[in-house]
Amino acid sequence: MFLNPLSLYVSSISIIYYIFKVFNLFINHLRKxxxxxxxxxxxxxxxxxxxxxxxxxxxxxxxxxxxxxxxxxxxxxxxxxxxxxxxxxxxxxxxxxxxxxxxxxxxxxxxxxxxxxxxKLIYFALYTGLVIIVYILYSPLTYGFYDQDKVRFLSIIPTWNFVDKK
The missing domain is CATH 1.20.5 (Single alpha-helices involved in coiled-coils or other helix-helix interfaces)
Structure with missing residues (x-):
């Protein structure tokens, strides 16, 4: 039963189908x-x-x-x-x-x-400083306590919509 060529063929087709299905879900996930x-x-x-x-x-x-x-x-x-x-x-x-x-x-x-x-220590200092600056800028937005006028400048990419555009 397990070595039947027809069952091996059908199972390999289904495996290939699921591999493509998972790959498609992954690509769609990247878009979302x-x-x-x-x-x-x-x-x-x-x-x-x-x-x-x-x-x-x-x-x-x-x-x-x-x-x-x-x-x-x-x-x-x-x-x-x-x-x-x-x-x-x-x-x-x-x-x-x-x-x-x-x-x-x-x-x-x-x-x-x-x-x-x-x-080196200089890279560590730069990295830590950058993380602190980003945290200070984006933490009100992340935690939901923000003023719309203050977070308008945080949308670096035009597709980001933190607030309703008027």
Whole structure:
């Protein structure tokens, strides 16, 4: 029964169908994703920098085997947790709101800490200052306590509609 060529053919067709279905849901999900563009760029750069930190760690001959395994474990744990959090949302294809990002945010923080250990202090200071400025600007909007006149200038991209346009 299991080795029947017809059943193998039908099951492989259905698997291919579901792969394309999941891919289509993922593409539609990208169109519906509402997110702060600045934070999105930071996360994208984090993923790129994580790969760079991994390559630096692999190429650095001064690292002991124990230290090397520890850094690689931390890298894969933080990046893997960050990536695995989004898989259900990619499959379902629904809009992600602020509370959907909190779980992945912790893994992003872990990866940022690992990254900051490798970077110079000036980059850490610039990154921290930028995060504080963005928090001060967007926190009233995020938590729902905002004045319409004060948040009009926060819509950097024209398609963002924080307030009703008059």
């Amino acid at each position: 994703l509402y997110e702060n563009q600045f934070i999105k760029n930071i996360k994208r750069n984090k993923v790129i920098c994580d790969g760079d930190v991994k390559n630096q760690t692999i190429n650095d001959k001064s690292n002991s085997k124990k230290n090397f395994n520890k850094i690689i474990y931390l890298f894969y744990t933080s990046f893997g947790g960050w990536f695995l959090h989004y898989i259900p949302f990619f499959i379902v294809g629904r809009v992600l709101y602020l509370h959907h990002y909190f779980q992945a945010y912790y893994f992003s923080l872990f990866a940022t800490i690992i990254l900051m250990k490798k970077l």
